[in-house]
Amino acid sequence: xxxxxxxxxxxxxxxxxxxxxxxxxxxxxxxxxxxxxxxxxxxxxxxxxxxxxxxxxxxxxxxxxxxxxxxxxxxxxxxxxxxxxxxxxxxxxxxxxxxxxxxxxxxxxxxxxxxxxxxxxxxxxxxxxxxxxxxxxxxxxxxxxxxxxxxxxxxxxxxxxxxxxxxxxxxxxxxxxxxxxxxxxxxxxxxxxxxxxxxxxxxxxxxxxxxxxxxxxxxxxxxxxxxxxxxxxxxxxxxxxxxxxxxxxxxxxxxxxxxxxxxxxxxxxxxxxxxxxxxxxxxxxxxxxxxxxxxxxxxxxxxxxxxxxxxxxxxxxxxxxxxxxxxxxxxxxxxxxxxxxxxxxxxxxxxxxxxxxxxxxxxxxxxxxxxxxxxxxxxxxxxxxxxxxxxxxxxxxxxxxxxxxxxxxx
Amino acid sequence: xxxxxxxxxxxxxxxxxxxxxxxxxxxxxxxxxxxxxxxxxxxxxxxxxxxxxxxxxxxxxxxxxxxxxxxxxxxxxxxxxxxxxxxxxxxxxxxxxxxxxxxxxxxxxxxxxxxxxxxxxxxxxxxxxxxxx
Numbered sequence: 001x002x003x004x005x006x007x008x009x010x011x012x013x014x015x016x017x018x019x020x021x022x023x024x025x026x027x028x029x030x031x032x033x034x035x036x037x038x039x040x041x042x043x044x045x046x047x048x049x050x051x052x053x054x055x056x057x058x059x060x061x062x063x064x065x066x067x068x069x070x071x072x073x074x075x076x077x078x079x080x081x082x083x084x085x086x087x088x089x090x091x092x093x094x095x096x097x098x099x100x101x102x103x104x105x106x107x108x109x110x111x112x113x114x115x116x117x118x119x120x121x122x123x124x125x126x127x128x129x130x131x132x133x134x135x136x137x138x139x140x141x142x143x144x145x146x147x148x149x150x151x152x153x154x155x156x157x158x159x160x161x162x163x164x165x166x167x168x169x170x171x172x173x174x175x176x177x178x179x180x181x182x183x184x185x186x187x188x189x190x191x192x193x194x195x196x197x198x199x200x201x202x203x204x205x206x207x208x209x210x211x212x213x214x215x216x217x218x219x220x221x222x223x224x225x226x227x228x229x230x231x232x233x234x235x236x237x238x239x240x241x242x243x244x245x246x247x248x249x250x251x252x253x254x255x256x257x258x259x260x261x262x263x264x265x266x267x268x269x270x271x272x273x274x275x276x277x278x279x280x281x282x283x284x285x286x287x288x289x290x291x292x293x294x295x296x297x298x299x300x301x302x303x304x305x306x307x308x309x310x311x312x313x314x315x316x317x318x319x320x321x322x323x324x325x326x327x328x329x330x331x332x333x334x335x336x337x338x339x340x341x342x343x344x345x346x347x348x349x350x351x352x353x354x355x356x357x358x359x360x361x362x363x364x365x366x367x368x369x370x371x372x373x374x375x376x377x378x379x380x381x382x383x384x385x386x387x388x389x390x391x392x393x394x395x396x397x398x399x400x401x402x403x404x405x406x407x408x409x410x
Numbered sequence: 411x412x413x414x415x416x417x418x419x420x421x422x423x424x425x426x427x428x429x430x431x432x433x434x435x436x437x438x439x440x441x442x443x444x445x446x447x448x449x450x451x452x453x454x455x456x457x458x459x460x461x462x463x464x465x466x467x468x469x470x471x472x473x474x475x476x477x478x479x480x481x482x483x484x485x486x487x488x489x490x491x492x493x494x495x496x497x498x499x500x501x502x503x504x505x506x507x508x509x510x511x512x513x514x515x516x517x518x519x520x521x522x523x524x525x526x527x528x529x530x531x532x533x534x535x536x537x538x539x540x541x542x543x
Contacts, residue, residue: 058487065510067489129419136428143462150466150524156510163465164515188418299516300481 010038013361017043017178026349035360040353055339060086060160060306060330061299063339064298067326068154070341076109077319078341079158081326084239086160087316089330090306095292098162099241100284105157105319106240107277107284111182112141113320114222114270114277117372118189121267124365124403125202130192137185144178147171160302161295172285182278186271193267194255201408203263207355207367210261217350220305221322223371225251226269228259233318245283250276263370270372307334319344321372345371362404432458461526468507468527469502471542475521476500480512482522494543502542505535 015028031039051070055063062080067078079101084377087094119134142152149155149165157164167175193199209219214227224231228251234242235249250272252265297300312329322344331337348371355367433455438444446533447453463465478498483491490506493499514522532540 062487147462
């Protein structure tokens with residue numbers, strides 16, 4: 001820890017490395033002047049599970065399931081990006097129907113992730129009724145995932161050269177019913193988040209990320225788009241079937257006419273994306289051609305083909321949190337020579353610094369949560385004030401956040 | 411605006427809870443006693459939510475059909491499958507299994523399948539319940 005000599009005007013709050021408001025164990029040091037944050041320092045690299053190393057002893061088909069376990073919420077994006085890289089190296093042409101089915105899975109995951117995030121964000125400002133409402137909607141999304149893939153979280157649906165499960169015509173009514181349910185409830189969610197005075201008071205002008213900063217710090221996904229940066233892999237690189245669909249990149253100014261880059265804009269952005277995902281899924285169900293779903297149904301044959309492949313490639317996929325990049329190099333052995341993963345949160349950590357500067361301690365939860373980091377592990381903050389040391393735990397921080405909401409309501 | 415969710419909350423009070431209270435409605439004072447009662451037929455378990463078709467649960471193995479080709483061992487991501495060399499049959503350790511059903515897809519004689527069973531918690535990872543052979 002970088003401990004500066006204690007001054008009379010400011011003190012330091014270390015947060016992390018283990019903290020539930022942070023997606024991965026990451027270490028923050030806040031310099032606080034009263035209630036105001038004047039400086040933020042971030043340190044990365046506290047967790048290394050050796051996932052990439054484990055790939056050295058596995059063939060590409062085994063790695064699909066290893067990639068799935070990098071993140072529980074993005075359990076489709078990682079195998080998708082990995083598959084794209086492998087397909088590029090081995091020059092595998094994916095059947096058209098499989099490309100459409102892949103879009104359905106990707107968008108369903110986006111709906112799950114964004115609705116989950118909306119609940120967490122509401123919880124952070126002490127709006128727990130909305131948390132239960134959103135998670136009830138998410139439950140339907142997870143049931144649909146289970147229906148389509150066979151499991152709620154680890155989907156195991158991706159396969160090199162296609163997709164493992166088809167959507168038959170008797171499954172379509174159930175999907176359409178659920179999409180209609182999402183649409184109906186989306187309207188309620190939109191009303192709660194965008195018209196509510198409390199949400200507006202807590203989120204407007206909080207955690208501002210300017211467009212310049214977003215570009216400079218390489219923010220990705222909804223965080224970047226909410227700051228007005230038109231960055232989305234689905235549109236810039238038309239992989240899967242995204243090129244065939246009639247969709248437009250959205251930024252929050254579609255709704256409000258201006259881009260502020262604050263937490264409120266990130267809420268708008270995610271809600272608009274949920275709506276867009278529902279529309280994309282409907283379009284896909286309409287346009288989906290019939291045909292094969294696997295380029296090579298015989299897996300031993302596919303493995304032999306991959307063993308012969310030589311070369312390197314990058315696979316990019318737009319995960320719910322932003323662009324995920326997988327770099328793979330095959331050198332003619334059964335197992336890949338190397339595999340490198342860059343998850344979107346890695347890019348969205350540095351933008352926290354400009355976002356948090358000038359905010360209050362009670363704003364840390366909502367601002368940190370606004371980039372959608374994963375909630376995990378225990379939550380513990382130690383405040384070091386002079387020679388005094390005390391813990392500011394998750395409950396305490398959450399209480400501060402609720403108090404601020406109440407104070408604003410008064 | 412401040413009470414915009416009030417109608418919904420009010421309706422919810424008269425609706426059945428969304429959550430399935432699996433195993434028991436309230437946490438029993440003693441779990442072992444509760445399970446004993448269930449065994450004796452005095453108490454009843456609330457069943458879990460039904461799984462859809464195509465759910466990936468505990469693996470079922472048709473030993474007669476198996477030809478010992480080792481393809482499932484090649485594709486298993488967690489190395490949960492072991493070959494019994496003397497009789498050329500396989501042994502699956504469910505404690506390691508990730509339930510991806512890749513072995514089902516690759517099997518040339520379709521001797522593996524996924525069942526709906528998913529309540530597999532056990533204190534011992536080598537218990538006979540968790541080994542399929």
